[in-house]
Structure formats: C-alpha cells, structure tokens
Amino acid sequence: LDNRPIGVFDSGLGGLTVVKQLKALLPNEDIVYFGDTGRVPYGTRSNETIIKYATQDVNFLQSFDVKMIIAACGTVSSVLPEEISKSFNIDYTGVLLPASQDACSKTKNKRIGVIGTSATINSGAYEKVIKSIIPDAEVFTNACPMFVPLVENGFIERDNKIAKLVAEDYLEMFKKENVDTLILGCTHFPIIKDIIGDVLGESVTLIDPGFSTAKIAKDILLKTNKLSENQSTSDINYFVSDTQSGFTKIASIFLGETVETSPKTVDLNN
C-alpha cells in the first residue's frame, strides 16, 4: 500500500475531467494537479515544444514524490514518444491507450471515430494504436478545434444553438461513415457529451478517455499494490503556471463539483 499522491497534468484545466473520473473510481487517492495555464493551448504547438513542456510538467510533479503520473491531455498522450515516457522511471499513463482499448472493446462494426485537437488528429496516434489492437478496424478522424473555445466560453447547454451547429458541422462525416463508437479525444469534449450524443444518436457509443484512464490507473495501483490506505476522501492540490481570474468557475465546470481551494502558481520556464 502506498499513500503518496497521484500526479495529474494537462495543458490547462480540461484535465480535471480526468480527475473527476479518478475521484469517482479511486475516492481515497490524493491528487496533485498541474495545469499549464501559462502555456495553454498545447494543441497548436509544434511536437518539439509539446515534448519539452510535457517533460517539464512531469519533472514538476515528480518533485512531490507522486506514485504515478497521468497525462490528462489528449495532445501530450498523442505526441509524447514511449521512449520518453519510459525514461520518467515512474508508473505513467496517457489517455490514448486506455481510450483506444475501450473503443476496441465496444465497437461491433469495427468502424471507430476519433475527434480531438488538430495536434492529436494530425499525429495519427489514435489510428495507429487502434489498428494495433484491431488490425482490420476502420478509423475515421476529424479535428474539432472549435469545441475547446465553445466549452471555455460557456456555450455548453444542451440546447445551445451555436454549439449544436458546430457539432453538426464537425460530426456529419461520422454519421455518413456509419461509425458505432466515437472517442472524445480531448479533455474538454466530455463537457458537451450530450450535444455530441444528440447529433450522432444513441447508436453511437461515446468513449470518455477520462473514464477509460481512471480504470487503467486503478488496475495499475491494484497490480502494483499501491492503493492508498487513506479512509478520508481524496485531497486535491492545484498548481497552475499563470493565475486565472476565473479559476474556480472553470475548474468547477471540468471537475463537475465546486472547487473551493485556490491554485498555487509556479513558473516552469525558469
């Protein structure tokens, strides 16, 4: 047993949708969360920059003696090479492999869709991993960059006309291609799951990588006998790289419950 915290990072606060699922599945685990709000978004950066930032984020979390690190960021999960994540020398998972495994176990017609930021989609990483699990799967992808600002600017109500129009614009192709499973490959997207579901209909299973990743994290902790003995509910320590006036409000949307503690600010450039 191991009472040390789990380290979770993302380019911003979207990774809290993964923390939400972690809290539900592993309610006694403490968490150190780092949101790189001073350098968000990663999705439009070069691969070189993304790898540099991710490595700095991991080093920062390791300074807290965490027992495991989760890259709760679709972009990092898709871009960071395995030889680098292995070099961290700690139990590590992104959201890419767990979500792909989940999608492969759910699909019946082997037609899987993936949506994410431009960097995630352009990397081709989901396609590669899915085909390593189901070689004859057909994978259809579409970058949905407008979903991020929609969520961050509060266009998230199920009946929001603008969000619905954008969703129809981006998702039309998945209906045409008859996919039966869609991976929501960006941490922001589960927030508008209802809107996406309304466009695609009930026949399409939506995969929330946060949920898939929380299951994998639990598996790893069980196998390595590192579950926490704490009986209290999990404690979350928040760190960000730039102060945001709306932190509490935005964090609460992603976490799905009221965030009451303020984040500490750190600068990883120095």
Add this chain to the structure above:
Amino acid sequence: LDNRPIGVFDSGLGGLTVVKQLKALLPNEDIVYFGDTGRVPYGTRSNETIIKYATQDVNFLQSFDVKMIIAACGTVSSVLPEEISKSFNIDYTGVLLPASQDACSKTKNKRIGVIGTSATINSGAYEKVIKSIIPDAEVFTNACPMFVPLVENGFIERDNKIAKLVAEDYLEMFKKENVDTLILGCTHFPIIKDIIGDVLGESVTLIDPGFSTAKIAKDILLKTNKLSENQSTSDINYFVSDTQSGFTKIASIFLGETVETSPKTVDLNN
C-alpha cells in the same frame, strides 16, 4: 529620412491585419514582424504576464535597430502602462489610442461600442481613453472571445451560419443601446467585419484599429522626418516563437495577400 524598419508585434499572427493597413498607407517602409505564437493567446493571461511578454517582445524588436514600435495587439495596448512604454525609449504606439481617437471623431450620438478579448474589455482601458476625449460619451463594451477561434478556424465567410449566430449573440446589446460607432478592439475582428456589419446594419460605423494605427504611424514618421527613402515596396521579415505548420495560410488570411516567405523561429524564454 530614416530607412530603418518599423517593428510590429502581436501575441500571434492577428497583428498582420495592422501590417496590412501599414503597407497600404506606407508602402515603402520595411517591417520586422514578431508574432509570439509560442505564448499566444495573451488575452487570457494575467496582467503581470502580459506586461512581461510585451517587454520581451519589444526588446527583441529593438535588437533589429527599428525606428518605431507598434504593439499590434489589443490586449497589450490595453494592459501595458504608459510609464513602461515610455521607458522603451523609442517612438511607440499601441492600437488603443488611435482607435479611440478615430471613434470619437466619427460618433455623432456619443454612444460608442467596444468589442475585444476578455483582457481588453476587463481592463476598462478603451472606456477610460474615450472619456478622456469626449467626457460625456457613453461607452458600451462586450468581450467577444469566440470571434478569435472562429477566425482562426476559418468560419469567416460572410454567409457562415455559425459565425453569424455568434455575432448576433455578442452584438445584440449594441443594437439595443443604439451605438453609432463600434471599435473592433482585437486584431482578428476586421477579418469578419462583413459579418459584424451585417448584424449591426449600415448605421453603425466600424472602426478598424489597424487603419487608425497606420494613420498615426504615418503622422509620427512625418513629424519626426523619419519616412523611408526606399523606392521599392516594403520588405517584411517574419519572426515567430513557435513553428506553425499552417503559417503561410493563416498569415495570408490576416495580411490579405499571399505570404511567401517563411518565418524564423526564436525563443524569448531563454
């Protein structure tokens, strides 16, 4: 006369809408453009961070022995205190004062609207400057953060339904308040000027800060006898702080003509 280049910077490539107007009004001036694409967007950062970045941007441009610096960034223009811009010790203008002066000379009913990023609007800077020119002006402001991703993701055609719905959502209040002049207080907004104009109608004069700023820049060069003697068309050198695969495409949209040279990449964090 002074053949040195003019330095122009922005958080990203949006500042090229200001360069477009500079080229039209001062066709023989060479320009060094820095787009801080590695740290974009500024609009959601803290004031402290924005001031730090802007100072680094100016220092970088000064390394090219420029004769004048233009902050082609609504956020920097609104947030940077005058005592800091004066300390640069070089002819300097943002877009805030030129656009405000233009709006004040155009309004008939003294009811002026301003749209921009959240940082620009929250700073209250436009309101303050406009009231220093017309003390009894009524200023109405609204942050339009979704306009930026709309432009960057190509939702810019005049008949685009999504862009039109977002514009209606943000601009409704200005119709109700009967403004006769609206400042497009973010470099991205002139790109969707037609859409904004369609929502507000012909009775509202739209102020493009890029045009206002180019006029002021010309005035300064005339007054200080620093116009270029070059007879050739202006040469633009592009610098960015992160490589973007779509640079040419995005830069061409903002500049309004095909950009053929590639940018050089620099890292101001080191």
